[in-house]
Amino acid sequence: MRFALIGQPNCGKSTLFNQVAGYKAETGNFAGTTVSFTETKVRVLGEVIELVDLPGTYSLLGTNPAERVVLDYLIEKKVNAVINVIDATHLVQGLLLTLELMEMGRPMVLAINMMDEASRQGLKIDGEKLSELLGIPVLPMIASRGQGVRETFIQAWHAAKEKKVPQPKSYEEKIESAVTDIKNKMKQGEFPISRRAFAVKLLEGDPEITKQVESKNPGMLKIIQGHLDTLCHHSSRQAVWMVATERQKIARELSQKVSKQGETQLSIRDRLDDYLLHPIFGYIFLFLVLGGFFALVYGIGNWLEAPLLNFFDNLTNLILNRLNAEGLLPELIAGMIQGVAGGLAIVLPYLAPFLLGLGFLEDIGYLTRIAFLTDALMHRIGLHGKAIVPFILGYGCSVPAIMSTRIMENKRDRFLSSALVTMIPCAARLSVIFGLVSFYLGPWAALGIYFFNIFVIAIIGRIITHFIPEDSPGLILEMPVYRLPTLRTVTAKAWFRIREFILEAWPLLIIGSIILAGLNYYSITPYLDKIFQPITWALDLPSEVGTPLIFGIFRKELSLIMLAQALGTTNFGAVLTSEQMISYTVFVVFYIPCIATIVTIKNELGTKNMWLITWLTLLVAITTALFSRLIFFFFV
């Protein structure tokens, strides 16, 4: 059997999912889109059930990829029962989706989540009465504490066994007669969802379903258009609005019948935004939060990185001594260990605390506030507030940052934010900035590179916006109330993102390291240097740095580690001038993203955009490195 969890964004659906999901949970991609959903297996009354967590959606209109996924899933996959989760504090809005789901002709139960939040606001909801009015089981739930979860699944199981299909609510006469007419003219079983749902979707003008009808039964289109015209003529409004208004009317009536508003107990939580979104204090607080966040992440990362690297160094030596052989094999083994170490010692110590912290900020509700505060700023570089999330992530690792651009609605915004995010110095490039610039030229020079980087990204954003102007409507977000997240939801969320790194980027890192070791063994480095010669010449760098730069494409921190090998010394101060160090670092910060990032861009945005972004970064790197030489020429 399969149950589907459906609810509006922020209704606590994922909290519920994480409560029941074991560690076997899997993420999957729906064909053709990148909006993912998660599946897990749960045991209900001794039976193993597949539970799918569909993306949060306000309605089934299919206006954005997430909604499309939910609708398509309901149409194409066999779902034995729908568990509809709604937020008790937004009953009317939640019921809108419930009413729509009831039309789909699948057994369903309604879970009213966040009952604790509702009673805090003095709201009383009579679940039994709502159950009577809707004709489906209604269960109160506090998902964060696991209350009502078991009962919900048991009821869903019963509904699925008895195949109890809900009776949908009727709309006003004119809509109903149109629906009935369309329904009757369709053949039984012609389409996989209930005929009523299909008829309503057609009246709402769903493009996909209209297309399906066009191919299967072209005569229908004329009939539908006729109904649409009549409805429009009667009310001077489009049918889609009439249906929406009708649903709202029904939802409001239901809500009035079952809920009672008592005394509201306002707490500090409700006044918090007065300070946190204040035009002055809000930004000070934002600065402190982000500063503290990064300090914490780098603190933990640094603390873990050195001993872990040490451990892997010892391990390599131990294994090489044991093998006691010369030749290709030990080199390859050493390369493999380096690849494993790169992921475990250099990326994960920063990525894990980073994602945990980010998950916390997200669940507590602060991330949306950051988007609100930075929206005006982001518009200056042709994006809007939502893009701040990939930007923050980018300082940890470009891979999750590019994946997170999925939250942007349109392709242009995704492309632009991905392109800009790849130029943000990630934790690996940080090691170059710290190891070279900060160590030899002082922390202020390193800070200078950071600001220079932000400045360049802003300019590139403006330039790209000049060619592909902003056409998205801007920020549309629901402001969540502050909620104290549970440890479990935060760790589960972080784990899913870490897994994406482990499964998608880490293997490439290891393979890259092995290939590098092979190349190194056959001493092909002089040829590699040749490839970058035009660039090293233009930047007035020793031609030996070509190899570390190529290695840096596999793993960014190699452009520092390999530098020692290429130049034959770890005392870079003796062989490089400060000008050379700066132009080298600037080049490294911007040029070609690492293999893992390139592959991620390809998966998310396609091959064409992958090449586009790769060449763009190379161009930007050369230009900015030359610019840094120019600054030295004039001012130093």
Next chain:
Amino acid sequence: MQRRLAQLGFLPGNKVRIIRAAPFHGPLILEVEGREIVLGRRVASHIFVEYI
């Protein structure tokens, strides 16, 4: 676009209240149907209201 807004509660006849606005011509926070919605100025400028 219109549908997106409709889902969030911006339907004819509903009451909207401006709660706060971000500085530098930033987005607005609007209260509609008991929820707080953040809207960029460009979107917000397309919503027509009557003062009450």
